[in-house]
Amino acid sequence: MDRRKFCRTAVAAGVAASFPIMGACSRSEPPVATAAKEGISAISLDGAEISLSKAQTRELGGALQGPVLLSEHPDYDGARKVWNGMHDKHPALIARCQNSQDICHSVDFARDNNLLLAVRGGGHSWPGKSTCDGGLMLDLAEMTNIDVDVAGQTAWCDGGALLGHLDDATLPEGLVTTAGVVSHTGVGGYTLGGGFGRLNRMYGLTIDNVLGAELITADGKVRNVRADNEPDLFWAIRGGGGNFGVVSKFQYQLHPFDRNVLSGMLVWPVAQARDVLEFYAEWAPNLSREMYVGPVMATMPDGTNIIAMEVVYNGDPVQGEKELAPLRAIGTMIMDGVLLQDYKVTQTQEDATTAHGIRSYAKNGLIKEFSQALVNDMIDAYIPDPRAAIFTHTCGGAVKDHGELDSAFPHRNAETMIVYFSGWTDPEQDGEGKAMCKQWHASLSAHHGGYYDNIEQETAGTVVSNYGPNFARLQGIKGQVDPGNLFRLNSNIKPA
Ligand SMILES: Cc1cc2nc3c(=O)[nH]c(=O)nc-3n(C[C@H](O)[C@H](O)[C@H](O)COP(=O)(O)OP(=O)(O)OC[C@H]3O[C@@H](n4cnc5c(N)ncnc54)[C@H](O)[C@@H]3O)c2cc1C
Known part of the structure; x- marks a missing residue:
């Protein structure tokens, strides 16, 4: 049997080879801010219908370095799509963040307007947690920068990068960290959930290689999360998913690797x-x-x-x-x-x-x-x-x-x-x-x-038991940093 043929077909023959989601939306196009012509209807955190005024959406567009895409923008349709074709949703707005400040403004906007918020890293969530109908999609797809410190054997990696970006940045330097088995998976959701990969028996899960992170919490503040600085958050983001805020950057431990x-x-x-x-x-x-x-x-x-x-x-x-x-x-x-x-x-x-x-x-x-x-x-x-x-x-x-x-x-x-x-x-x-x-x-x-x-596709009702002895501590930390449960489109830990 031809090995390459096997690799291409082992998962399922019915799967087409390519479904490019980006279509008209190239990630390399220069950002174009879109002004809302009229108010838009949206969905609140609790699922109620709300309306966002022209002025509100203009204000967000003006504050961000990246574009805010509304449904009529030519890039909107490409940007709204996520990996699993089963989740065909239409956010009211998509904020294509370029940096930590863009993330802060977007978080402030969602919180102040009581707007449903979805955070999209690589878009690989099986249950489609990184998109929503009628809310704000905070999109990190253009934040993919990686800085490798070769001598120090560490890397700072943007929260919207893909696993392939991480391997591409580290392998030429003779360095590596644990990454999953498909290169178009996002580092964001992948790392926050744990991170299994082909090197985990040697180097541990990806969370075991996280040295620190820059996290934007529900109050819109940027936190430097490290073991010695924010011990509770440092513990919680290593396995607790996107419950505690938006990670704009991770710092990873790297290992010498042939x-x-x-x-x-x-x-x-x-x-x-x-x-x-x-x-x-x-x-x-x-x-x-x-x-x-x-x-x-x-x-x-x-x-x-x-x-x-x-x-x-x-x-x-x-x-x-x-x-x-x-x-x-x-x-x-x-x-x-x-x-x-x-x-x-x-x-x-x-x-x-x-x-x-x-x-x-x-x-x-x-x-x-x-x-x-x-x-x-x-x-x-x-x-x-x-x-x-x-x-x-x-x-x-x-x-x-x-x-x-x-x-x-x-x-x-x-x-x-x-x-x-x-x-x-x-x-x-x-x-x-x-x-x-x-x-x-x-x-x-x-x-x-x-x-x-x-x-896991459906986790409702099992989150408490699956976190087992860690659930109470997670719930306490969630209550401190996100009492309004702004970050709820994830395996949600409801604040105490
Ligand atoms: C084809 C495929 C292969 C996979 N292979 C592996 C594997 O080998 N090993 C493994 O461990 N897992 C694997 N997974 C599972 C993968 O880890 C999860 O789907 C993970 O959620 C993907 O992260 P993402 O950023 O692409 O997802 P997204 O859909 O963007 O996000 C998933 C969740 O994380 C949150 N999130 C994403 N980025 C951030 C961020 N920067 N800050 C805060 N919250 C964020 C989102 O809000 C959402 O709740 C695979 C998944 C797929 C579809």
């Missing part, structure tokens, strides 16, 4: 799933931190049902080959695509199959023990449909170096996260697409111990 890494996919027919999964269950708990390897179950466009293992070895390739040898010896593979290659190739291999505009549904479950019962259920639960797949994010290693109370993210003792994903393009398949994902998730739910909030 970008030529042993990586790729090992693929077997699904008929060999028992051998592969039973081996993995025994082998995985003793893996080195350099080794990241996790099962994938999917259906190829030609109908071939597969079990695969994604492999990334962050270390001496000779050692990596040795550690991998027993896995490679299992059964008869239909493809061995593990080779020494540029990390950037691995970090972008899922980009096309998860392109903007796809209609998608996702759930996940955190697995404390990869047991025999789980293996049995994974085999029974398999859905042979190219629109559905399961992936895993391997945890353990450095992820477990931090305790459940050390940051807002409590699920430190998970060995693996199983991600249930479905993707399709035809709106008529929405029901079927969602149902497949839910069914696969439900079949294995007995093995889940909590979930990762960033890869």
